[in-house]
Amino acid sequence: MRLLAKFFPEFVELLDKTDELYRQKRFIDEKTYQYICFAVSIKARSKPCVLKHFKGALDAGATVQELAYILALVMREASGADDCWTHDVLEGWAEIVAGDVACGCLT
Template sequence: MATNPSTQYLKIKQRHPQLISAVESLGKVAKQGGPIDEKTAQLIQLAAAAAIRSEGAVHSHAKRALDAGASVDEIRHALLLLTSTLGFPCVMAAMSWADEKL
């Protein structure tokens, strides 16, 4: 979990603690299931967040990637790599959301 979860996340956690516990457990088990390090995992999740155009998830995974040791340049490059797959407008939106946390 990010060091400073969003207000919305905290509201849902308060209303549905078992659901959030299950979601957090799923994430931990998935990460422990293979050899990918935390920094790489966060960059992958950042890319997925950009792909689904989730501003909140881009915010979260940009912060988590930083916390996991990714540089600002690595985060921006991970997003730029998506241009030919997702398209320029989608990537620019994700870049603007990530920049709010970088």
């Protein structure tokens, strides 16, 4: 965000306004909000956000055990999605083995 703040401050300002709108229109309690943000932060691989929402969830009344459950849930759901996606991509594995692959990335 520091780079954006320096070279595209209008974008950062709009993000701040969006955050404020989320706060004003929130229909869920703080702990649920922090749980969701924690899970999304894990999937986004954002260390600062994981730390922020881990602490935010604790401050909102979550336990470390609950957060560990959410971590496990995110990992399990991600592995299931990865498994399904990879099987879809490799559905024609026999053709790939035979050298008949058109991925659009090889020249």
